[in-house]
Amino acid sequence: MDISRQKTVLETRRAELAVALQAVERELDQPATPDWEDRSTERQGDEVLEALGQAELNELRRIDAALARIEDGSYGLCQTCGDAVSDARLTLLPDTAFCKNCAV
DSSP states (O other): OOHHHHHHHHHHHHHHHHHHHHHHHHHHTSOOOSOHHHHHHHHHHHHHHHHHHHHHHHHHHHHHHHHHHHHHTOTTBOTTTOOBOOHHHHHHOTTOOSOTTTOO
16 A cells, blocks of 8 residues: 555545535525525525535544554554555545444
8 A cells, every 4th residue: 555645645635625614614604695485495505514514524534533543654554453454445445444344
């Protein structure tokens, strides 16, 4: 596994998430319309944006944890059992902290 490539992938995704989270935040900070019917529709959209933002924030935390594991040398080792995480799994899920057996 090329750790420097994985680090680049993680850092790139982290930057994308930071931009997306800022966009969600800006959208949620928009003032509500005075029309009650429109406000109801906006509120539904806001709930979707909040859920999306929370999912992105969770991914950002996983990426930060993966980058910390790269720095301390434990990247690619399962945080539960200590076995190596397969290269295929790390390629698919570069922020994963668990081998396929422990992720279940």
